[in-house]
Amino acid sequence: MLRAKVGQTLTLLLSLPILLAACTPAQNKSAQSDTVTIMGVVTGKGEEELKKALAPFTEATGIKVIYEGTNEFATLLPVRVDSGNAPDIAMFPQPGLMADFAREGNLVAIDSFMDTTQLSNAYAQDWLNLASVDNKIYGIWYRAFVKSLVWYNPTAFTAKGYEVPTTWDEMIALSDKIVADGGVPWCIGMENGSATGWVGTDWVEDIMLHTAGAEVYDQWITREISFNHPTVKTAFEKFGTIALNPKYVVGGTTGVLSTPFGDSPKGLFEESPSCYMHHQGSFITAFFPDNVVMGKDVDVFPFPRINQDIDAPVLVSGEIVAMFNDTPEARKLMEYLATSKPHEILASLGSYLSPHQQVSLDAYPDEVTKRQAEILTNAKVVRFDGSDMMPGAVGTGTFWTGIVDYVGGEDLDGVLNTIEESWSDQ
Numbered sequence: 001m002l003r004a005k006v007g008q009t010l011t012l013l014l015s016l017p018i019l020l021a022a023c024t025p026a027q028n029k030s031a032q033s034d035t036v037t038i039m040g041v042v043t044g045k046g047e048e049e050l051k052k053a054l055a056p057f058t059e060a061t062g063i064k065v066i067y068e069g070t071n072e073f074a075t076l077l078p079v080r081v082d083s084g085n086a087p088d089i090a091m092f093p094q095p096g097l098m099a100d101f102a103r104e105g106n107l108v109a110i111d112s113f114m115d116t117t118q119l120s121n122a123y124a125q126d127w128l129n130l131a132s133v134d135n136k137i138y139g140i141w142y143r144a145f146v147k148s149l150v151w152y153n154p155t156a157f158t159a160k161g162y163e164v165p166t167t168w169d170e171m172i173a174l175s176d177k178i179v180a181d182g183g184v185p186w187c188i189g190m191e192n193g194s195a196t197g198w199v200g201t202d203w204v205e206d207i208m209l210h211t212a213g214a215e216v217y218d219q220w221i222t223r224e225i226s227f228n229h230p231t232v233k234t235a236f237e238k239f240g241t242i243a244l245n246p247k248y249v250v251g252g253t254t255g256v257l258s259t260p261f262g263d264s265p266k267g268l269f270e271e272s273p274s275c276y277m278h279h280q281g282s283f284i285t286a287f288f289p290d291n292v293v294m295g296k297d298v299d300v301f302p303f304p305r306i307n308q309d310i311d312a313p314v315l316v317s318g319e320i321v322a323m324f325n326d327t328p329e330a331r332k333l334m335e336y337l338a339t340s341k342p343h344e345i346l347a348s349l350g351s352y353l354s355p356h357q358q359v360s361l362d363a364y365p366d367e368v369t370k371r372q373a374e375i376l377t378n379a380k381v382v383r384f385d386g387s388d389m390m391p392g393a394v395g396t397g398t399f400w401t402g403i404v405d406y407v408g409g410e411d412l413d414g415v416l417n418t419i420e421e422s423w424s425d426q
Helices: 002-006 046-061 073-082 095-103 116-122 125-130 154-160 168-180 198-212 214-221 230-243 252-258 264-269 282-287 328-337 341-348 367-378 392-407 412-424
Strands: 035-040 064-069 089-092 139-146 149-152 277-279 299-302 313-323 381-384
Touching: 035 073, 035 328, 046 064, 046 328, 046 341, 073 095, 089 095, 089 328, 095 313, 116 125, 125 139, 125 381, 139 282, 139 328, 139 367, 149 154, 149 264, 168 230, 168 277, 198 214, 198 230, 198 277, 198 313, 198 392, 214 230, 214 381, 230 392, 230 412, 252 392, 264 277, 299 367, 313 328, 313 367, 328 341, 392 412
Parallel strands: 035 064, 035 089, 313 381
Antiparallel strands: 089 313, 139 313, 149 277, 149 299
């Protein structure tokens, strides 16, 4: 999902700037040995936040960090690598692209110079697995976005006497009660320009993880089972019980397809809410109205359990840092990023969730963000956004367009067969 989204609407969310190298390429290490060059996704608000996080590193080492931001990351980075002008470090918005470079021999395995005990103390095994290629660790997770969340307005819930559901059946029963009370339970908006569809695929991925479990989920994203497998169809159909029900969703299917994803949660905050629940990742807070008070106007609960034999899986996306040039300066920065210090600084700013195990929940500035971090920390199973792990033509291609076609009324079997055929072409 994120590969296209990074360069589009989520530009302000995935801010990775450190020191802005405006209009200049990243500096070659042979020309200046007291610097580390980094290529990332965008510039923006995150620049000042990252400066704060990296200030202790520069103060301790004297090494400057020069950042080159681009919204054409996935296009420009291969060109830079092929021309022999790779940055020292790149901040990848998905592990799949990082893995491609690792398999091509372009990246340095960090477990060749870092203590694996330090890494295992910092990250749970699922995160280390996501950072590994062919049993070597290449990346350090910089931050995470929790996707297995449902946002709601606690004030509105209290006023109506609604209770937070803990299972899928309870959530459907609550949806029916809201309808019976004259309300609309869900707000869903899938429109995102050329990236339209990812909101729906997030739903399917989350349901797939919660119904079939991690092992089947892994088989799905690696094509050990087909897209028209019964478990995949079940996940689509469960999403359809909500998205295709005109009583459940603001604007019906037309609203689902035409509402920009960043606008869709705003109904939660109206004086008389036009919707009561919204399934979306932790990054959606950047699109909330400025006057929204966390904990009063909005809160979260974990995506509810569907299969009681599957214990608290969490769907995530995030950003991972990997090293192209094996220099002392780059090694030092990677080692710093594996410590809790930069993560604690960023966590305190309120817009970051860290998968680093040594970051205390007390580092987060409010209870809602702390609750999201707790969901991430307590997750028994963590899996990355499935569409990001599939070939681009499928994950950010036919999967996205297929979910749009399904919500638009096309036959589900035909949709799944089309996606499966596109994977066969890869």
